[in-house]
Amino acid sequence: MSASESNSSSTTCSSTMIVVTDLAEPPPTLESTTTNSTYLLSSSSSSPPPELDLPLSWPPDGKLSLDWIHNLIACFDWSSKNLPPSELPSVLPVNVFDSLVLVASKMLHKEPNCLSIDPFRSNSDSGADSVETVVVVGDVHGQLHDLLFLLRDAGYPSDNRIFIFNGDYVDRGAWGLETFVLLLAWKVFLPHNIYLLRGNHESKYCTSVYGFEKEVLTKYGDKGKHAYRKCLGCFEGLPLASIIAGCVYTAHGGLFRSIPVTPSKRPKGKKNRRIVVNPDVRCLSLGSFEELSTARRSVLDPPWEGPNLIPGDVLWSDPSMTPGLSPNKERGIGLWWGPDCTEEFLKSHQLKLIIRSHEGPDAREKRDGFAGMEEGYSIDHVVESGKLITLFSAPDYPQFQATEKRYNNKGAYVVLQPPDFGTPIFHSFEAVTPRPKANAFYDYEDVIDSDEELDLASMVTA
Template sequence: MFNLESTLISDELKFFPFICYVFLPHRVYLLRGNHESKYCTSVYGFEKEVLIKYGDKGKHVYRKCLGCFEGLPLATIIAGNVYTAHGGLFRSIPATPSKRSKKKNRRISLTPEINPFSLGSLEELSKARRSVLDPPWEGQNLIPGDVLWSDPSMSPGLSPNTERGIGLLWGPDCTEEFLKKFNLKLIIRSHEGPDAREKRPGFAGMDEGYTIDHTVETGKLITLFSAPDYPQFQATVERYNNKGAYVVLKPPEFNNPEFHSFEAILPRPKVQAYYDYEEVIDSDEELDLASMVTTPSDIIVST
């Protein structure tokens, strides 16, 4: 199992699993990551690279890629034991209140101690509308954004992921609740490379390509990061030189991962960035939410 981050074509590692998936659709399972969106592919150079490399067919190719991204599954359960997703856990979305109760809720929401978040169920996840070019951070369809953008925390409970502007932070208690409730043993997610981990005190670094984040009664939470020497483009000469990793899960339980770390080939082959990485924020943090709004005109352009 690999868990990658970059969406640049230049990063061929990303496209290798995709090619495998195209040729062996019943053998290879590919999950969606937060970079498989209109917003991230436009900010981090993928769109520009496609438009330049494919010339007058560029727009068509880019639209087809977005169509693939939109159709990718959000999560999998392996052998009934292992939950895998790019970001992680997700909230429960209560049914839309009627106009009358909405008014009532507004009054209630003044009480600060009420926690509006509770963990979502696998049934809610399976019913979520995943066909969105950019998972919304507001409104009713919040599960896709949570699954793709959330991060674990060492503090208990569920809270908004203010650093990213979308998704949640979940504590070890949520990991335990989720594993126990759905009779699972292991959560494997990605989404945090060495640069993101540097800003997360309490968590291990990503030097080896994986970390064990929560060890709870029922099982474990693991972060698996398969992009070595990440990020690909940096304004500074100094690099993280992190290893990437993949895991092998073996029958019958599939819940005791065998970790394999690997190094990047150095020096990296020379490739173009197709975005201004000295200006654009380092990782995929602090979303520019305003530019992420998919307006009806965007949809027309992109279909």
């Protein structure tokens, strides 16, 4: 579709909602009621419209407002269509970027590894409890315009709507920096109504391979290394998982192992015993939330050793149709877990639902026995205590592909509502089209398969 055609007609993308209630049945097939959302391209002029407040400035009192957020959205929307990447500092000066990341990082680092999210909030004015809707979002991978549609479609974060993002904000897409900055701004504005979990791509290794590092260096020029280091520091603070309303577990990859700890004999003259951590893969068992709470999440890349294996599992693991718990040989990191492990995890923690992400259409097409990601989600395990679903929120992914045939997948988000929050309502949506023209920040012809075995040696940082 040409720009002139785009400006002559516009259709609104309506999401499709289905409720899955019967654990014994697969989800009903989504009818093709979603339509392409036409993207209205701005004028080719590099002069911003007068309604934009450019360049962005940090509020004197350090407090963000809804107007500031909406202006940020409008500025990123306009600049992505009209300015080359190197002009981003004219929109978001590095000092404003620094201020935002600093405030957001402090918030994130104070949060626990596993967030406990209570949608029932006490109203201090009335004394009554208010019930809030929870929206869960999967991978977005720098697809800014699809994220903007998702936020409008679901309703922006607010006092009665909580958002939980399940990681992978950056890499592959052309606007990972803007995507991450926007979500940080929402976090600073509404810290108790938006939660950002970490994905496996929020790491030094992945961002060096899949484009985010080069994107930041390109957009901030001589300040690029500084900005990239700030992003890595912020990644370290991202929590690993959440429990919603006591019954829904969310994490980017999924389940994790227990790390046996064996105290050795106390040498004479020593007050403390030496602790020996035994990560023997021959005796793998599921970990506890107590173990998850003590994992050192600031480790961005391998080597993961001892209790630090847990973050690797949470971020990189995948479900399997084979019973049991085993090393994930396909990725080279994390675990595979079967339906029996899903049942054990749900039952032992009195949960009803696991929501994970991590697998897009490129990964799923090679996974025998699993549904694809054409609708942006799949229900992978249905067991006595509940179910496991995979949620992916980047439609028409990846943005850059080396083949003529595209996956053309839809993205999806999940809405959880009272009274029990355990029944997912799926909203699928198509990609915003056409995307503004952009160049990839990585060699996507050589890095095609996101599910290929990782080069672990290159992941080890000094």
